[in-house]
Amino acid sequence: MSNLLFSEAEWDFATLDRTLKAIEEIALKDLKLDVYPNQIEVISSEQMLDAYSSLAMPLMYNHWSFGKLFAREEAMYRAGYSALAYEIVINSSPCISYLLEENTMTMQALVMAHAAFGHNHFFKNNYLFRQWTNAEGILDYLAFAKKYVAACEEKYGRDEVEAVLDSAHALMDQGVFRYRRPPRPSRERTLEKLRARAQYEEESYNELWRTLPAGIEPPATAPTIDTEDDYTGDMKLPEENILYFLEKHSPSLKAWQRETLRIVRNLAQYFYPQKQTKVMNEGCASFVHHAIMNLLYDRGMINEGSLLEFMHSHTSVVFQPEFDDRRYYGINPYALGFGMMTDIKRIAMEPTAEDREWFPAFAGNGDWVGVLKDAWANYRDESFIEQFLSPKLMRDFRFFSLFDKSDESTYKVSAIHDETGYRRVRQLLARQYDVSLNEPNIQVKSADLKGNRRLILEHKMHRGVPLDGKTRELVLAHVERLWGHDVGLSEIDAD
Amino acid sequence: MTHFIDRRLNPKGKSLGNRQRFLRRARTQIREAVQKSLKDTSVADIEKDRKIRISTKGTKEPRFRLDPKAGGEHDFVLPGNKQFTPGDEIKKPPSGDGGRGKEAADFAEGDDEFEFTMTQEEVLDIFFEDLELPNLVRTTLKDTPNKVWKRAGITTAGSPTQINLIRTMRNAQGRRLALHRPKLKDVEALQAELDALEQEPEINREKIAALKEQIARLTSKRKWVGFIDPVDVRFNSYTEQPVPTSQAVMFCLMDVSGSMGEREKDLAKRFYMLLHLFLKRRYKRVDIVFIRHTHDAQEVDEQEFFYSRQSGGTIVSTALDKMLEIQKERYATADWNIYAAQASDGYTQSGDARRCVEMLNNDIMPLCQYYAYIEILDEREMEVFASEESGAELWRAYRTVADGWPNFATKRISKPADIFPVFRELFKKAETA
Numbered sequence: 001m002s003n004l005l006f007s008e009a010e011w012d013f014a015t016l017d018r019t020l021k022a023i024e025e026i027a028l029k030d031l032k033l034d035v036y037p038n039q040i041e042v043i044s045s046e047q048m049l050d051a052y053s054s055l056a057m058p059l060m061y062n063h064w065s066f067g068k069l070f071a072r073e074e075a076m077y078r079a080g081y082s083a084l085a086y087e088i089v090i091n092s093s094p095c096i097s098y099l100l101e102e103n104t105m106t107m108q109a110l111v112m113a114h115a116a117f118g119h120n121h122f123f124k125n126n127y128l129f130r131q132w133t134n135a136e137g138i139l140d141y142l143a144f145a146k147k148y149v150a151a152c153e154e155k156y157g158r159d160e161v162e163a164v165l166d167s168a169h170a171l172m173d174q175g176v177f178r179y180r181r182p183p184r185p186s187r188e189r190t191l192e193k194l195r196a197r198a199q200y201e202e203e204s205y206n207e208l209w210r211t212l213p214a215g216i217e218p219p220a221t222a223p224t225i226d227t228e229d230d231y232t233g234d235m236k237l238p239e240e241n242i243l244y245f246l247e248k249h250s251p252s253l254k255a256w257q258r259e260t261l262r263i264v265r266n267l268a269q270y271f272y273p274q275k276q277t278k279v280m281n282e283g284c285a286s287f288v289h290h291a292i293m294n295l296l297y298d299r300g301m302i303n304e305g306s307l308l309e310f311m312h313s314h315t316s317v318v319f320q321p322e323f324d325d326r327r328y329y330g331i332n333p334y335a336l337g338f339g340m341m342t343d344i345k346r347i348a349m350e351p352t353a354e355d356r357e358w359f360p361a362f363a364g365n366g367d368w369v370g371v372l373k374d375a376w377a378n379y380r381d382e383s384f385i386e387q388f389l390s391p392k393l394m395r396d397f398r399f400f401s402l403f404d405k406s407d408e409s410t411y412k413v414s415a416i417h418d419e420t421g422y423r424r425v426r427q428l429l430a431r432q433y434d435v436s437l438n439e440p441n442i443q444v445k446s447a448d449l450k451g452n453r454r455l456i457l458e459h460k461m462h463r464g465v466p467l468d469g470k471t472r473e474l475v476l477a478h479v480e481r482l483w484g485h486d487v488g489l490s491e492i493d494a495d
Numbered sequence: 496m497t498h499f500i501d502r503r504l505n506p507k508g509k510s511l512g513n514r515q516r517f518l519r520r521a522r523t524q525i526r527e528a529v530q531k532s533l534k535d536t537s538v539a540d541i542e543k544d545r546k547i548r549i550s551t552k553g554t555k556e557p558r559f560r561l562d563p564k565a566g567g568e569h570d571f572v573l574p575g576n577k578q579f580t581p582g583d584e585i586k587k588p589p590s591g592d593g594g595r596g597k598e599a600a601d602f603a604e605g606d607d608e609f610e611f612t613m614t615q616e617e618v619l620d621i622f623f624e625d626l627e628l629p630n631l632v633r634t635t636l637k638d639t640p641n642k643v644w645k646r647a648g649i650t651t652a653g654s655p656t657q658i659n660l661i662r663t664m665r666n667a668q669g670r671r672l673a674l675h676r677p678k679l680k681d682v683e684a685l686q687a688e689l690d691a692l693e694q695e696p697e698i699n700r701e702k703i704a705a706l707k708e709q710i711a712r713l714t715s716k717r718k719w720v721g722f723i724d725p726v727d728v729r730f731n732s733y734t735e736q737p738v739p740t741s742q743a744v745m746f747c748l749m750d751v752s753g754s755m756g757e758r759e760k761d762l763a764k765r766f767y768m769l770l771h772l773f774l775k776r777r778y779k780r781v782d783i784v785f786i787r788h789t790h791d792a793q794e795v796d797e798q799e800f801f802y803s804r805q806s807g808g809t810i811v812s813t814a815l816d817k818m819l820e821i822q823k824e825r826y827a828t829a830d831w832n833i834y835a836a837q838a839s840d841g842y843t844q845s846g847d848a849r850r851c852v853e854m855l856n857n858d859i860m861p862l863c864q865y866y867a868y869i870e871i872l873d874e875r876e877m878e879v880f881a882s883e884e885s886g887a888e889l890w891r892a893y894r895t896v897a898d899g900w901p902n903f904a905t906k907r908i909s910k911p912a913d914i915f916p917v918f919r920e921l922f923k924k925a926e927t928a
Contacts, residue, residue, distance in 0.1 A: 013499055020499075041500040050509040067517030068554055070510045071611035075546070078612060094498070101503055162516070166556075173558055322575020331574060400576035402585070405568040410584040416576055429572040440559045459559075464567025467559055474557035 003300040011105040016040070019109050020116070026295050027117040031288060032369055035120040036095040036135065040112065043098050048088070049074055051098060055271070056088045058096060059142040061149035061263070063165050089115035091123040091274075093135040106306040110313065113292040118285030125377045126280070128273035138270060145263045152256050164257050167478035168243060168264035174442055175243030175268040238443040238458070241265070242479070245444045251453060252484025261482070276435050279381045283337015286318060287372070290338070320397065336397070340384070343393045344371055354391055381433035389429065391422045401428045406465075437462055441494070453485040460494035467491065517554070518617065524549040529618055545618055548610045644733040653730025662729035670727060676720040677713040685710050742780040743864075744826045745771060748814045748837040751787045751805050755840055759871045763838035764801050765914050766869055770836050778832065784821055788814035790844075794821060811843040811889065812850045819858055833862050838869045841887035848892035855893075860900045868893050868905045877909040 005019045020040070027033045043051070053070035054060035090096040097115040099108055123129050134141075153161045168175070239245040243265040247258045274281065293314075297307045320335035321327040347355045348368035356363045362371045375384060400416040401424065415421035415428070431437055445458040457479070459467055472489070480487045518525060528547045563569050579585070649662055689706045692699040747767050749755070767783075774781045785800035786792055789807030792814040818835065826833060843851070860866060870890055886894075890905065897903045908914055 013501070016499060039498045039500065041502045043502045043505075044507070046507050047502060047505065047509070050507075053510050053513065062512045062516060064513065064516035064520040064554070065556055066510060067513030067515070068521075070514060071517060072609055075609075075611040098502075158516070162520075170557055320574055322577075323573035324575065328575075331572075397574045398576040399572050399574055400579055401570055401572045403568070403570050404563065404587075406564055406566050410586055413579045413581055413583040413585065414570060415581055416579060421581060425572060428570045431570070432572055438561070440561050442559060461567060463569055465561050465563045465569055466566045468562035469565070471557040471560055474555065475559050478557070 004303060005109075005296070005301045006105045006306075007303055009104040009106070011103070011108050015105060016099075016108060016112075019105070020112055022296065022301055023109065023113050023117065023292055026292050027113070027121075027288070030295060031117075031291060032373065033117055033121040033288070034125060035117055036093040036124050038116045038120065039094040039096045040116060041096060041098050042101050044101050045077075048098065048100055049077065051088050055267075056090065057142060058090060059139065059146050061146045061165075062153075063149075063169075064162065065166075065169060087111040087115045089119045090138075091119075091129060091133060091135055091270075092138050093124075095120040095123065095135075104309065106302070106309045107313065109296070109302070109306075110289050110293060110310055114285045114289035117292070118288035119281060121288065122277070122281050122284045122376055125373070126273070126277060126380075127378055128276060128380055132273050133270050141266065145267075148259065148263065152260065156256065161260070163481065164260045165264065167481045168261050170475045170478040171243050171246075171482075172264060172268045173439055175241060175265040176272045177241050177244070177269065178272075178436055179240075235444075235447065237447075238445055240441075240443050242442065242444060242457070243268070245447075246479075246482045249447060249449070250483050251449065253482065257482075272435075273380075276380045276382070276433075278333040279337040279340075279433065280376065280379065280384050281337070282333045283339075283341050284372075284376050286314070286334050286338040287341040290314060290342075322398070336385075339393055339396065340388055340390075341372060341375075343390050344368060344375065344388060347390065352392075358390060359388075382430050382435075385426065385433060386430040389426045391417070394422055394425055399425050399429065401425050440467055442489075445490075453483075455479070455483045455485065455487045457487065457489040459489060459491040461491055462494060464493060518613075521549055521554050524553055525613075529613070544612055544614050546610055547613050547618075548608055550608050643736060645736045647732045647734040649729050650732040651729065653732065657730045657733075659729045659731050663723065663727050666727035666729065667723045670724060671720065671722070674720045675716075676722075677717050679717075682710060682713050682717070685713070741778045741832065742782070742830065743774050743778040743832040743834055744782040744784060744822075745774055746784050746786060746818050746821075746833070746835040747800065748786050748788070748818065748835065749800065750789070750809055750811065750814075750839040750842075751800075751803070752789045752807055752809045753804070754809070754842055755871075758873075759838075759840055760801055762871050762908060762910075762914065763869065766838065766908070767836060769914065770834070770867070774834060782826070782831075784818075786814050786817050786821075788817070792817035809843050810847050811837075811839065812847050812854060815851060815854045815859060819854075822862065828862055832864045834865050834867075835859070835863055836867045836869065838871060839889060841870045841872070841889050843889050845888065848888045851889070852892045852896055855896045855903070856899060860896070860903060864902065866900075866903045868903075870905070870907045872907055872909045874909045877907065 005022055006015050020038075027035070049070060051058070052073050053066045055066075060066065087100070088098040095116065097112070097120075099111055103111065123135065129135070149161060149165075235245070235249055243261050246253070247261040247265065250258075253261070293302070293307070293310045296302045297304075302310075318332070318335045318338045320332045321329075344362075345368040347359055347363050348365055348371055351359070351363035365371070375388060379387065394417040398417055400421075401414045402411040403414040404411050415424035417425060441460045441462065443458050443460070445456040447453070447455045467489075476487055476489055525547060528549045649659060685706060689703060689710065692703050692706065696703060745767075749760070749763055751760075771781065771783060783797075785795050785797055787795055787800055787805070788809075788811065789805045790810045790813065791807075794817065795803075814837070822828075822833065855866070870886075886907075890907075893903075893905050897905050
């Protein structure tokens with residue numbers, strides 16, 4: 001009897017279900033993955049574009065920038081410049097994966113293996129996601145955010161809300177806690193706070209205040225019902241999270257504006273782990289789908305045609321153009337991640353003498369599943385590369401590093417994939433994925449609340465690289481809008 | 496534990512709100528781009544979606560970012576080494592273009608311009624933004640829409656007057672066939688046979704009894720399989736439907752005599768199309784009547800109107816006659832808003848202009864919402880007749896009409912680019928008119 005799950009390109013829900021069960025069995029038994037419950041949704045291409053343009057979230061508050069993104073994506077898609085992603089997956093519990101209706105059955109199987117098990121496992125187990133995001137609460141929180149922003153638009157006008165969101169978005173990269181664990185948002189608590197605020201406003205409403213010039217609010221602020229992260233009077237400086245600082249200490253913001261900043265800040269924090277694990281996340285998903293599809297074929301559950309179709313799509317996803325290729329747009333995270341994880345499996349199973357020397361801890365131990373699961377759980381891109389990038393892979397990618405000094409007219413080749421260069425190349429590549437080094441390190445230095453209310457920001461330059469002048473002024477204008485008074489930014493050498 | 500959800504039927508356009516916000520945000524840039532793009536392309540294409548290229552001014556989303564070109568030093572790793580060894584020096588690509596593709600591409604905001612597609616609706620909304628239909632005297636634009644009863648299929652219930660005989664009989668026949676209802680003819684034949692047999696009852700006693708029984712059976716079956724049964728009956732159904740309360744008819748009048756060449760006709764066509772589009776946006780239903788004339792006038796279809804040519808003199812008033820005739824016949828002022836647009840090269844038989852003015856003043860203008868007269872000149876003539884005062888006979892005559900009727904407009908055009916300004920001027924906002 002044939003074991004084939006499907007033999008046609010067309011799919012239907014019964015086939016999807018059957019295939020998912022087969023994939024699940026392999027994922028849980030052979031790869032020993034640990035996943036959130038899956039929720040799989042079939043959507044049309046237009047809905048996929050919709051999802052793209054709202055930061056790939058199923059719910060999002062309204063803002064023109066998402067409309068701009070949509071218009072741009074749509075034009076690119078219609079003109080044939082870019083294909084749609086085959087899938088989108090959301091770090092939530094249940095883990096929601098979107099399948100595009102145009103996919104063939106083989107592609108649906110690939111996507112389910114990739115998203116519903118690969119990404120899903122990574123979301124559930126990686127320490128960054130575990131510590132910094134709240135998969136159970138995110139959809140509720142987004143629902144709250146959407147409602148809140150809409151209510152503000154109604155109450156205070158679209159322009160007002162748009163202005164605050166514009167400014168907040170400009171600071172999104174500076175709206176995360178990098179080292180300190182942020183207070184976890186919960187919808188109930190937020191609503192509770194809102195209710196208290198509204199109630200307070202009602203109780204303390206005084207006809208007198210209406211006669212004040214615009215912009216001056218009643219002197220007392222709402223009562224603080226939880227003190228853990230509310231304004232306590234003293235600023236802790238320096239503060240790396242500028243949005244947080246403005247939310248708590250800006251002298252000119254109204255309550256709803258603070259709440260809006262908080263929403264943007266929470267979103268930024270939610271996406272922060274994804275920024276730090278691009279290579280690992282995509283690598284994990286690609287490795288998992290590759291393993292699952294091959295096992296399906298080995299067990300006679302998909303036919304040669306499907307396997308070939310899968311291989312075609314897989315190879316184009318993990319393709320790495322060379323630096324002088326016109327197609328080169330940086331290092332492909334799929335290629336690097338998949339390459340490294342396949343390499344780890346090889347080292348665990350059939351190590352060379354070189355591997356034994358470089359990776360004594362697990363070379364030849366035969367437990368590649370264990371090694372990978374440990375890596376997926378406990379590393380981020382930077383540390384993962386630092387630990388696991390092997391000389392063989394550096395040779396395969398033909399990595400080399402360049403040293404660039406702005407006032408010199410040439411780049412200098414500092415190391416290549418040879419005996420003397422492996423460690424240096426690996427270290428430099430790892431640093432390239434260190435988000436804290438590649439984003440400007442800007443902190444709130446001081447704020448003169450008693451005097452002229454001037455806010456001083458400080459950019460600690462890493463190796464003398466300054467901010468881009470044009471965007472610097474534009475973003476500072478946004479900071480000024482939120483702060484309400486003069487803002488200065490100084491750039492100093494950190495090292 | 497796994498759920499599959501089919502979201503394909505969910506409402507689309509989830510990001511419509513965002514799109515509107517974006518269009519509003521980039522309003523100024525988009526407006527410029529739309530106007531420019533409309534000017535460059537033919538009016539016939541106005542009904543299509545179009546690509547708009549706007550500058551990102553006003554929709555910038557700045558973020559702090561590092562600029563390694565401006566100072567300091569950094570390292571980066573690239574794949575695909577072929578010939579380099581440590582210590583080699585590589586010339587930097589000239590600043591500006593060559594730097595792209597390196598890590599700058601990862602977080603660059605993109606070009607200063609970007610392109611996207613706007614739907615026809617969105618383009619037209621911008622185009623018509625500050626136009627308003629002139630003198631919108633609503634002859635039929637009532638607040639409460641009229642309703643009429645319209646046929647809406649067949650139902651099984653209704654009043655006897657609405658019975659649908661054909662359907663009812665057809666159903667009855669089908670049912671009779673299906674249930675083998677004995678025909679009256681057969682029963683009568685048996686009865687005749689019985690009558691014949693009863694002449695000699697003694698001999699045929701048994702046959703008579705059998706026949707009688709058969710007849711009784713058939714008769715009773717005819718009774719319970721009725722000729723018409725309540726289940727057969729069907730009624731016509733009617734529902735109330737609102738009639739379009741606002742409808743307009745647009746009369747296109749054009750001189751097609753030899754003096755009107757392709758160029759003139761093309762210009763006229765563009766004007767008519769635009770007017771049509773405009774009316775279509777304001778009225779639920781727009782009819783177009785094409786009237787062409789030389790020394791006499793005919794109603795023709797669009798193809799004939801624009802592409803066929805006739806020889807003959809030029810008598811404009813014949814077209815006006817024709818228009819009045821058609822209007823009386825088909826477009827009562829009570830139900831229709833009447834618009835007229837006339838295109839001509841300005842020549843008519845001498846003396847005819849006076850007749851035209853009389854007709855316009857006495858008969859036509861009282862009926863019309865708006866009457867536009869477009870005189871198509873070549874560019875040389877345009878310079879000669881730079882002043883509104885000078886012009887051919889028809890022009891001067893029409894100027895007198897324009898003085899008396901605010902909803903009568905005359906304009907001269909000589910090239911496609913003239914059309915849009917004219918159009919805007921013709922339909923200036925009500926308050927400035």
